[in-house]
Amino acid sequence: QQQVKQSPQSLIVQKGGISIINCAYENTAFDYFPWYQQFPGKGPALLIAIRPDVSEKKEGRFTISFNKSAKQFSLHIMDSQPGDSATYFCAASQGAQKLVFGQGTRLTINP
Amino acid sequence: NAGVMQNPRHLVRRRGQEARLRCSPMKGHSHVYWYRQLPEEGLKFMVYLQKENIIDESGMPKERFSAEFPKEGPSILRIQQVVRGDSAAYFCASSPIHAGLDNYGYTFGSGTRLTVV
Numbered sequence A: 001q002q003q004v005k006q007s008p009q010s011l012i013v014q015k016g017g018i019s020i021i022n023c024a025y026e027n028t029a030f031d032y033f034p035w036y037q038q039f040p041g042k043g044p045a046l047l048i049a050i051r052p053d054v055s056e057k058k059e060g061r062f063t064i065s066f067n068k069s070a071k072q073f074s075l076h077i078m079d080s081q082p083g084d085s086a087t088y089f090c091a092a093s094q095g096a097q098k099l100v101f102g103q104g105t106r107l108t109i110n111p
Numbered sequence B: 001n002a003g004v005m006q007n008p009r010h011l012v013r014r015r016g017q018e019a020r021l022r023c024s025p026m027k028g029h030s031h032v033y034w035y036r037q038l039p040e041e042g043l044k045f046m047v048y049l050q051k052e053n054i055i056d057e058s059g060m061p062k063e064r065f066s067a068e069f070p071k072e073g074p075s076i077l078r079i080q081q082v083v084r085g086d087s088a089a090y091f092c093a094s095s096p097i098h099a100g101l102d103n104y105g106y107t108f109g110s111g112t113r114l115t116v117v
Helices: none
Strands: A004-007 A010-014 A019-025 A033-038 A045-050 A056-059 A062-067 A072-077 A086-092 A105-110 B005-007 B010-013 B019-024 B031-037 B043-050 B053-056 B065-068 B075-079 B088-095 B112-116
Touching: A004 A086, A010 A019, A019 A086, A019 A105, A033 A062, A045 A056, A045 A062, A045 A072, A072 A086, B005 B088, B010 B019, B019 B088, B019 B112, B031 B075, B043 B065, B043 B075, B075 B088
Parallel strands: A010 A105, B010 B112
Antiparallel strands: A004 A019, A019 A072, A033 A045, A033 A086, A056 A062, A062 A072, A086 A105, B005 B019, B019 B075, B031 B043, B031 B088, B043 B053, B065 B075, B088 B112
16 A cells, blocks of 8 residues: 556657656555656656645646546656656655655656 | 765675665754665665654664664664675655645755675
8 A cells, every 4th residue: 555656667758759657556645746856876856746635736847747536646748858868756655754656767868 | 055965875895794874964954764775676765763763664674774863963874784685775865844835855865875795
């Protein structure tokens, strides 16, 4: 019940395209859903986060869509750029005390 | 405004030795979290500490692993008698007491990569 399942494991998108990464969770007590971006040799960096009282949050080219009834949330990267090539992790927590991470998606943007 | 500082960045230990990983939280942050990342996997929660208190250690292996966050100085993750399976990247994160509505201020360090040979 503490798991967060993330898909796909890897994703290749052409420059300018839309990258979409999906996550699903079971624990309905989760109330915070962040996305992290990680470059090789670096720690995860917070990209964008959402609370379950909203269905969508947009920051620049990054959008989180949240479906509370389906217990799913997704990250959309519009106009994907080669600099977006990284590993992306979704996560969830209850009260933001400890994060449960998805398995990660390795995104490659082809120029 | 320095971020979360972890050292060393890389640590090589022989089987049976002890590994000590250090984490200095961001200024003003009093909560520290340790996570472990195995190759090609997501991060797994290990332990959550406040100054002089362990709040949640539900992710810590029962043996050989311990963590502390003393009143003065960095948080320490200690692994005794290391085995090959301990090889991983260990990340520390910190957050302030009062988190904002949209951002819990959860900031990760760059990690310590432990290799057991």
